[in-house]
Amino acid sequence: MASESQLQAKRPVSASLAGPYGHPFHPILVTVPIGAWVASLVFDIASHVVHRPGFLTQSSEWLIALGVLGALLAATVGFLDLFAVPTGTPAFRTALVHMTLNLLVTAAYVVNYLWRHGDYTAGRSVATGPLVLSALSVAVLAVSGYLGGRLAYRYGVRVADEDTQAEGYTTVPGSSSWTSPH
16 A cells, blocks of 8 residues: 555646656656767767767767756756655655756756867867766766666656556456467
């Protein structure tokens, strides 16, 4: 039986802003900064391999900017999800660390963008400093992503309760001859 605190963490503060029950917006929105920043790191590294790296350096800068914008949107929705988690709980403490790491990574990418802004016009590879900052930022992002997974999969934050989940496992006689491979 789920406690009142557990049920509270599953319900959105604002369904229109944070996503309806069982369909939070935060997990889908975080794919934008994660994808953009990982791709920018790949482009940074690749800029040291190709003959004319300017296009990779420029693309990486654009991906960083896209990631920052996506992170701000994801953070806004994630902040709403944080309000649903009862204070003083392990889930709340995990959410605070998750949020803090994400804000630090976003700030690091703002610095990284400003550091390298316009550097691609010289047609050179990404400088060592911004490349290292990107690598460290992606590493911290991975830790934060682990904590985000812990919030959803261990603590069930914004995940449908077990009774709702059970609907997906009821069988309807005669509806399908296919059976699970397990």
